Amino acid sequence: MSNINIQAKKDRTYDAIVIGSGISGGWAAKELCEKGLKTLVLERGRNVEHLKDYPTALKAPWELPHRGRLTLDFLQDNPVMASCYAVDESTQHFFVKDAEQPYVQKKPFNWIRGYQVGGKSLVWGRWTQRWSDLDFEANIRDGIAIDWPIRYKDIAPWYSYVERFVGISGNKDGIAHLPDGEFQAPMEMNCLEKHFKKSIENRWSDRKLIISRTANLTEQLEGRGPCMYRDKCARGCPFAGYFSSNTATLPAAAKTGNMVLRPNATVASILYDEEKGKATGVSLLDASGKSTEEFYAKIIFVNAGTLNSTALMLNSVSGRFPNGFGNDSGALGHYLMDHNYRASLGGEHEGFQDKTTFGRRPTGVYIPRFRNIGDDSIPDFIRGYAFAAGGSRRMGDYSEQLLGAPLKAARSRPDVWDLWMTGMGECLPYAENKVTLSSDKKDPFGLPQLEIDCEFKENELQMLKDILRTGREMLENAGFINIYASDTQKPPGLGIHEMGTARMGRDPKTSVLNAFNQVWAAPNVFVTDGSCMTSSACQNPSLTYMALTARAVDHAVSELKKRNL
Structure with a gap:
């Protein structure tokens, strides 16, 4: 009988385990497998295969039962999920319904989740900006929280490494606090956006408007893409024109023969050996939630997404860790952040009536942070914000009461130009x-x-006032009319950039992770999703998660070879 148990444990033992298959989990899987480690990838949700499992990717609006809109019953049953900008009838199957995974809101917080192979990498916004030392040094400069244990020079080569594989379209803009990267050819601004850029940069020397740096391919890369300018990315792209775990990192991992992917596997806890002083594996539940299995590995990467990773660590209690896995500092679960997207702005422009656009570019334009940089200083708040924006020309006049062919003709005529903006504080x-x-x-x-x-x-609220003020002044300066600038009152969570709760730091007394994303008290466990973040900056964070993950895997494998783990 003992021999059977020994064999069973051997069959459930791998070199590495990755918990989660989204943006960072896919990168952990790719890097570990390519470095020769037999790797088990555990995903709590269902399997999603590229091409096969994108049921709405090629559907026209009239092929959807409700023309893309969510039903009243659906909206009533899923107020949290339906509040996400990306959820409609064509994408709702990639999001978690409210009743499926309930949680407690002590204060309003809309937690948007995607439980499937690929996670939210199937539906993310794809905007990818690097951080700089303006961001990595912000905490120590302002005397806020704790200092990051890394600087830009530590992560810069990993940004480049990740960008070359992902495929980032963008322009080299020469902005010191928004470092340039490894870019494919940028997408083109339309005439209204170019006008807005000229208006801003002629009026304010410290403000720039650039094309977004985005993970949509403008050139084919390793058999992926290019982007077809359909702007249906969140349905899953059959052309692999954008980056996701399903189109890029997981196939790369599978190609090595070293990956075992197991969907419908919810990890309940991380196993810890007090004598060895390290984690030994994980305990997981199957889809029924009743069956428990244990799997074992030399190293474990926790990439379940900020809040799920933290919930898992809090639930992994033992004699050594009575308050949660690796929680000697008491910081686990604290310092939760999300970007403030409450500002909604825009307006109409009466010009450019001789111009229109072709295709649906899947990204917008970006105004990098200009507040509290250099000579700019405002006493009302610290740190800063960026703007996302985009211009387009409406089609048709909705005011005409027409039917049939006259309605079609009216709706086919180009109408006014407008531009939207949102602050990211x-x-x-x-x-x-x-x-x-x-x-x-x-x-x-x-x-x-x-x-x-x-x-x-x-x-954050003082910053929001400034976002609305400066956004309006830029629209007015560019000659827009019917301008709106409003506080949407949206709660945290809807930025879908939840970060923190298992932060990196320089001291195990005040942080959960070290400079290489290792749990201080269990160095064979690495946490490289958003939970590791020590501050939030005002850039989209996924590129930083990916770079930190690739860097952490490189360190982990090096330490394994030295027999330090």
């Missing part, structure tokens, strides 16, 4: 913005529900 890391495990509420798997207690505070 940095959120500071506050200890009281936190997540904990419920003592009495369980999810459908019998695991404790996550309790989220998070809000934007005075610094």
Whole structure:
């Protein structure tokens, strides 16, 4: 009997385990497998295969039962999920319905999730900006929270490494605090965006408008792409014109023969050997939530997404870690951040009536941070914000009461140009913005529900006022009319950039992870998704997650070879 048990354990033992298959988990899988490690990738959701499992990717609006709109019943049953900008009838199958994975909102927080192979990499916004030392040094400069344990020079080569594989279209703009990267040819601005750029840069020397740096391919790369300018990315792209785990990193991992991918596998806890002082594996539940299995590995990468990774660590208690895995500092679960996207702005422009556009470019334009940089200083708040924006020309006049062919003709005529803008404000890391495990509420798997207690505070709200003011002044300066600039009152979570809760740092007394994303007290466990972030900056964060993951794998394999793990 003992021989059978030994064999069973051997069959469930790998060199590495990756928990999660989204943006960072896909990168962990690719890098580990390409470095020769037999790797088990665990995904709590269903399998999604490229091409096969994109049911709406090629459907026209009239082929969808409700022409793309969500039904009233669906909206009533899923107020959190349906609040996400990317959810409609053609994409809702890639998002978690509210009743499937409940959680507790101590304060309003809309947690948007995608449980399937590929995670939210199937539906992400694809904007990819590097950070600079303006961001990595911000905490120590302002005396806020703790210092990052890395600087731009530590991650710059990994940004380049990731960008070359992902395929980032963009322009080299020479902005010091928004470093240039390894870019494919940029997408082109339309005439209204070019006008807006000229208006801003002629009026303000410290403000720039650039084409977004985005993970949509303008050139074919390793058999992927190019982008077909359909702007249906969140349905899954049959042309692999954008980056996702399903089109890029997971196929690269599978190609090595070293990956075992297991969907419908919810990890309940990380196993820890107190004598060895390291993690030994994971305990997981199957799709029914009733069956428990254990798998073992030399190293473990936790990439379940910020809040799920933290929930897993909080649930992984033992004699050594009574307050959660690696939580000697007490920081685990604290310092939750999300970007403040509450500002909504825009307006109409009466010019350019002789011009229109062709195709649906899947990205917009970007105004990098200009507040509290160099000679610019505002006393009302620290840090800064960026703007995303985009111009387009409407088709048709909705005011005409027409039917049939006259309606079609009217709707086919180009109408006015308009431009939208949204601010992306940095959120500071506050200890009281936190997540904990419920003592009495369980999810459908019998695991404790996550309790989220998070809000934007005075610094974010003062910043929001400035976002609305400067956005309006730029629109007015460019001659827009019917301008709107409003606070949408959207709660945290809808930025879908949740970060923090298992932060990196220089001291195990104040942080959960070291400079290589290792858990201080269990160095064979690496956490490289958004939970590792020490501050939020005001750039889209996924590129940084990917770079940190590739860097951490390189370090992990090096340490394995030295027999330090």
